Structures are given as structure tokens and as C-alpha cells.
Amino acid sequence: MPFSAMLNYPPFTMQSLLKDTFELAEKLLQLEQSSEPIPRQSPEELAEKLVLSLPHDGVPQAEVFSRLEAILQATPKTSSTRFLNQLFGGRQNYAAAADMITSLLNVSMYTYKAAGAQVLVEQQLVHHMAGFAGFSNAEGIICPGGSMANFIGMMMGRDRANPNFKEHGSDGRTHTFYVSAQSHYSVDKAAAMLGVGRQNVRKIKCDYYGRMSVDDLSLVIGNDISNGCVPCAVIATCGTTVLGAFDPLRQMADVCRKHNIWLHADGAFGGAALLHKQHRELLDGVEHTDSITWDAHKVMGVPLTCSMLLCKHQGKLSKSVQQDAEYLFQADNEELNPGLRSIQCGRRNDALKLWAAWQALGDNGWHQRLDKLFSLAKFSADYIEQSPDFELCQRPDYLTVCFNAKDADPVQLCDLLHASGEAIIGHANVRGEKVIRLVLVNPDLDTSDLLLLFENIVATRARLISV
Numbered sequence: 342m343p344f345s346a347m348l349n350y351p352p353f354t355m356q357s358l359l360k361d362t363f364e365l366a367e368k369l370l371q372l373e374q375s376s377e378p379i380p381r382q383s384p385e386e387l388a389e390k391l392v393l394s395l396p397h398d399g400v401p402q403a404e405v406f407s408r409l410e411a412i413l414q415a416t417p418k419t420s421s422t423r424f425l426n427q428l429f430g431g432r433q434n435y436a437a438a439a440d441m442i443t444s445l446l447n448v449s450m451y452t453y454k455a456a457g458a459q460v461l462v463e464q465q466l467v468h469h470m471a472g473f474a475g476f477s478n479a480e481g482i483i484c485p486g487g488s489m490a491n492f493i494g495m496m497m498g499r500d501r502a503n504p505n506f507k508e509h510g511s512d513g514r515t516h517t518f519y520v521s522a523q524s525h526y527s528v529d530k531a532a533a534m535l536g537v538g539r540q541n542v543r544k545i546k547c548d549y550y551g552r553m554s555v556d557d558l559s560l561v562i563g564n565d566i567s568n569g570c571v572p573c574a575v576i577a578t579c580g581t582t583v584l585g586a587f588d589p590l591r592q593m594a595d596v597c598r599k600h601n602i603w604l605h606a607d608g609a610f611g612g613a614a615l616l617h618k619q620h621r622e623l624l625d626g627v628e629h630t631d632s633i634t635w636d637a638h639k640v641m642g643v644p645l646t647c648s649m650l651l652c653k654h655q656g657k658l659s660k661s662v663q664q665d666a667e668y669l670f671q672a673d674n675e676e677l678n679p680g681l682r683s684i685q686c687g688r689r690n691d692a693l694k695l696w697a698a699w700q701a702l703g704d705n706g707w708h709q710r711l712d713k714l715f716s717l718a719k720f721s722a723d724y725i726e727q728s729p730d731f732e733l734c735q736r737p738d739y740l741t742v743c744f745n746a747k748d749a750d751p752v753q754l755c756d757l758l759h760a761s762g763e764a765i766i767g768h769a770n771v772r773g774e775k776v777i778r779l780v781l782v783n784p785d786l787d788t789s790d791l792l793l794l795f796e797n798i799v800a801t802r803a804r805l806i807s808v
């Protein structure tokens with residue numbers, strides 16, 4: 342007897358649930374496409390409006406879906422053209438469709454025995470993406486986010502610098518990491534989790550445009566070595582979170598080679614530039630790095646989360662993370678058991694959605710996606726530069742455009758735009774000043790959407806000035 346028939350509400354079939362699910366999905370799409378802004382609702386308003394508490398007895402299907410719909414209505418629409426806030430937004434439709442199938446399949450990506458063809462799907466992605474990075478014999482693993490991929494890259498560096506660390510912990514010497522002052526905070530968190538310590542992450546100076554100074558890197562490493570420290574890894578940021586700056590990989594690789602230090606490229610944001618035939622130059626020298634983080638859930642529009650960690654050296658990844666478990670790894674060779682290359686045990690299948698998107702787009706389609714995004718960034722920067730209402734921080738190298746509306750506080754502007762629902766957009770610090778950061782990762786945006794944004798900012802500034 343199906344379990345549902347034993348409960349005290351009418352039995353349901355998966356087919357009828359799917360029908361309701363698709364109806365709900367249809368409503369979401371309509372909401373996203375509406376041109377009307379959706380004002381922000383406070384958590385207090387939502388708590389009053391939504392049924393959030395968990396019932397003692399289950400409720401009927403229609404009631405479950407009505408509660409789901411209310412929650413869906415009240416959730417930010419990250420695929421709308423008004424969402425310009427973080428480094429993700431918009432939706433790669435094939436990936437989203439495959440992700441729904443993924444939930445139904447519900448495999449765990451640790452063994453071929455449990456995941457079958459899905460393991461081969463992930464292997465294809467590793468192989469193909471490694472090719473874009475110029476790695477010929479790589480291994481890799483899809484991680485739940487760039488922070489986790491950075492952690493693994495840094496761990497491999499630590500384990501190469503001090504092969505005993507993994508088994509015995511620190512031997513009393515100071516272990517160090519090197520990263521630009523504009524780097525993502527995940528590096529500090531990883532240093533803490535790796536037992537190296539946040540205080541031992543050296544923040545290397547950047548030039549005016551946010552790129553790491555290689556002279557400073559050399560100097561700091563030299564000093565540390567003279568003082569008996571153990572440099573574990575240099576982490577290059579390829580596409581910084583705010584300015585979208587790319588550290589000079591080729592020169593950094595020279596420094597790392599000289600001192601035999603692991604070079605990890607944090608391309609969580611900027612790795613996708615490798616898909617563009619010309620702009621891949623932003624990562625010039627990438628083939629000289631040892632490992633790379635490359636998020637598909639940012640610029641490539643794949644549903645969260647989907648982050649590729651690539652390692653150039655076959656065997657190093659498994660060496661750092663492998664742990665025997667007789668109860669799990671019982672069949673097939675190492676290659677077919679990705680659990681040996683993962684720090685997770687149970688692991689969601691984040692491969693199928695990326696693979697499906699790649700089937701639909703091909704390498705050329707990704708190039709075109711990137712091309713559209715670069716053109717949106719250029720359009721925005723040109724517009725801002727020419728407008729008397731705005732000030733551009735700097736010409737963008739990549740897909741973030743930092744600017745200000747003259748005579749207006751960017752924090753207040755962003756808050757008001759959010760409250761009215763006209764735009765969800767954020768602010769950041771650049772060279773000690775607050776600025777608005779426009780993120781262009783949704784290729785469904787058109788120049789008309791950007792003009793509407795600029796118009797809304799000017800109108801909001803007028804409201805601010807009048808109070």
C-alpha cells in the first residue's frame with residue numbers, strides 16, 4: 342500500500358502533484374514577466390500573511406499548494422529583469438528544467454552504484470571545462486558553491502606545502518595564504534576551517550583597478566619565507582566581487598613557480614569568461630594555475646548551486662580528500678566513485694542541469710551569452726559616462742558596473758528602489774567610497790531595461806532630495 346494511503350488525508354498521486362506543480366510554475370513565470378514592480382514586504386507582514394507553521398496533522402493537497410503559492414508570491418523574483426543585485430540572476434531554462442528532473446531522480450553523487458550515468462555526466466563536464474582552462478589531464482568535482490571550491494583548492498595547496506598537516510595538524514610553524522585585498526571573504530573562512538587561521542591570510546595590495554600587485558606579492562612571500570613561514574597557496578581572484586577585476590595570472594604563476602607554491606584561481610565569478618573567444622584573455626596564463634573555481638550558477642545562469650573545482654594534477658584532489666569507507670565504496674574503480682574526490686558524503690547531483698544547458702547551447706551558445714552580457718556592461722558604462730546625472734567609477738573589464746547618481750546617497754537609493762520594487766540592486770565600497778554596483782549576468786536584459794533602471798534611479802533621487 343502506498344504510504345500516502347495510510348495517512349488521514351485523501352491519497353494523492355505523483356502525477357496530480359506534478360500537474361499542480363506545473364500550474365504553480367506557470368504562475369511564477371507570469372509574475373516574473375509582469376512589468377509591474379513588486380514592492381518589498383517586511384518579514385512582519387509576511388509572517389502575518391503566510392501560513393508558515395508546521396502542522397501536527399498533514400493538510401490536503403489543495404491546501405499545501407495554496408500555502409506554497411503564497412510563499413512563491415512573496416519570494417524575490419531573481420529571474421525578473423529588475424533583479425540586478427548579486428552575481429546570479431535570470432534563469433538558464435534548460436538547466437532549470439533538468440534540475441526539476443534531478444530532484445525526481447534523487448541520486449547521491451558518491452558512487453557509480455548509486456548515481457550511474459550521472460557520474461559519467463559529471464566526468465564529461467570536468468573534462469570539457471578543463472579543456473577551456475588548458476588542463477589536459479585534470480580531475481575535478483562539482484561543489485556546493487564557490488566558497489567550498491576555494492576551500493578545496495586551498496586545502497590542496499596546504500597539503501602539498503606540508504603533507505603531514507592533514508594527519509597531524511600544524512607542526513607549530515606559521516602556515517600562510519596570499520590573496521588580493523579585493524578577494525572574496527570565502528578565503529578567510531577557508532583559512533580558519535583549514536587550521537591555518539584567518540590572521541595568516543596575507544592581503545596583498547591592489548592597483549587602482551583592483552588587480553593584485555605582483556611586486557607586493559613577491560615581497561610579502563619573500564619576507565614570510567625568511568621568517569620561517571610555510572606558504573601554502575596564492576589565490577588569484579579572476580573577477581573580483583565588486584569591480585570584476587582579474588589578477589595577473591601569468592606573472593603570479595612565475596612567482597609561485599619560483600617558490601614552489603600552489604596557485605589557485607578563484608574564478609567563481611570570472612571563470613565563465615573562458616567561454617568567450619576574445620575575452621578569455623582576461624584569464625591569460627590560466628593554464629599555469631594548479632586549480633580553479635568556476636561557478637556555473639553565476640554568469641552561466643544555472644540554478645544554485647553549481648560550482649566546478651578543477652585540479653590540473655591527476656590524483657592531487659583525491660589525495661587531499663580521500664577517506665576509506667568500506668560501507669560506501671564497494672564497487673567499481675576510483676574513477677567511477679566521485680565520493681573519493683569530494684569532502685561531502687551524500688552529494689546532490691548538480692551536474693545534470695549544467696550538462697543539459699550545455700547540450701542546448703553548445704560552446705558557441707555560451708560564447709554568445711557572454712557576448713550579450715559584455716555588450717550590456719559596455720552599454721551601461723557608456724550611458725553612465727555620458728549622462729550628467731551619473732558618475733562612473735571606472736570602465737568595467739567584466740560584468741559589474743560601479744557608479745553613483747550625483748548628489749545622492751547610494752545606500753538610501755538602493756533601499757528606496759528595493760522598497761518600491763523598481764529594482765533590486767546593491768551597493769559596495771570602492772576605494773573607500775560607497776557606490777552602486779550593477780551586476781549584468783542576465784542575458785534576458787535589454788537596453789530598455791537598463792534605461793528604465795537609470796530613469797528609476799533619477800526619479801528616486803528626486804524623491805530623496807525633496808524630503
Ligand SMILES: Cc1ncc(COP(=O)(O)O)c(C=O)c1O
Pocket residue numbers: 428485486487488489491524525527578580581582607609610636648
Ligand atoms: C570572487 C568570488 N569568489 C567566491 C565566491 C563564493 O561563491 P559562492 O557564492 O558560490 O560560494 C564569490 C561569490 O560571490 C565571489 O564573488
